[in-house]
Amino acid sequence: MIRRHVPLGDNADAWLLISQIEHARLSQQLAAAWKTLLPTASGATRREFLAAVLHHDNGWDDWQTSPRIDPEHGRPYGFTEMPPDLGQAIWSKSIDACRAIGPLAGWVVASHFIQLQGKPDEDFAGWARWLGEQDRRRVGWLDEWLQADPQNSRAVAEECLHLLQQFDWLSLWLCCRAPIDARDPVEPMELGDGSHRFGPYRLRPVGSAIEMAPWPFTGDALDLVVNALRAPAGVYEKSSDMNAVTTRAAWRLAKPAGD
Numbered sequence: 001m002i003r004r005h006v007p008l009g010d011n012a013d014a015w016l017l018i019s020q021i022e023h024a025r026l027s028q029q030l031a032a033a034w035k036t037l038l039p040t041a042s043g044a045t046r047r048e049f050l051a052a053v054l055h056h057d058n059g060w061d062d063w064q065t066s067p068r069i070d071p072e073h074g075r076p077y078g079f080t081e082m083p084p085d086l087g088q089a090i091w092s093k094s095i096d097a098c099r100a101i102g103p104l105a106g107w108v109v110a111s112h113f114i115q116l117q118g119k120p121d122e123d124f125a126g127w128a129r130w131l132g133e134q135d136r137r138r139v140g141w142l143d144e145w146l147q148a149d150p151q152n153s154r155a156v157a158e159e160c161l162h163l164l165q166q167f168d169w170l171s172l173w174l175c176c177r178a179p180i181d182a183r184d185p186v187e188p189m190e191l192g193d194g195s196h197r198f199g200p201y202r203l204r205p206v207g208s209a210i211e212m213a214p215w216p217f218t219g220d221a222l223d224l225v226v227n228a229l230r231a232p233a234g235v236y237e238k239s240s241d242m243n244a245v246t247t248r249a250a251w252r253l254a255k256p257a258g259d
Helices: 020-032 043-055 084-101 103-117 128-148 154-176
Strands: 002-009 012-018 189-191 201-206 209-213 221-232 245-254
Touching (some): 002 154, 012 245, 043 084, 043 103, 084 128, 103 154, 128 154, 154 189
Parallel strands (some): 209 245
Antiparallel strands (some): 201 209
16 A cells, blocks of 8 residues: 655645555556567567566555554555565465466566565564565576577566566656645656666656656657545544545656657
């Protein structure tokens, strides 16, 4: 769950709650509109990759219907605040859902989560066993995919992983930071590291749109919408107390003039 602070004025605040399922759908829309997506890969690989992006957070499916409340703070858990046991259960379901799509999808999503959580930090000990289990599982999936078609290569698999991470990050920036209201601060973003044909790309709000340069999508603009809930910011014992109402957030990515 993405929990975004929304200032309402007159000392009132709200949370915009965007499900991880919606965030993943947004990631897939960005990937599907990318002009140079996996140019050396087969059509089957591109289709499996796009399915992996769409479903990489499927483990949150049950969670979004009744978000768990963090008892310490009285608010819905944000996706970066999950205790290890809850996070592992959700990520395991996501990996299993993608493995059902195909071995490349399973490998990409398992590798994505391993890289996200694999850096030693304050709760690494609670993740170490899970990380080892997922690492062992993904090895066989990559071998299976490599042996299925001579066109499949480790380089293409690595590019799929890199692209998932980049589209995931761009979607998160939109959901968490990109302006959706005139009261939001203007916050540019630079994405990419120059590798795997990705970036750097510069994003900056201009009027009601967000310009992205150099322009990487088909067409001259890309309109994006996510469904969400809006709830008064406060302290809650359970999610049903929040009186959340359905809403949406929308952005337009646009090609800069002269690009």
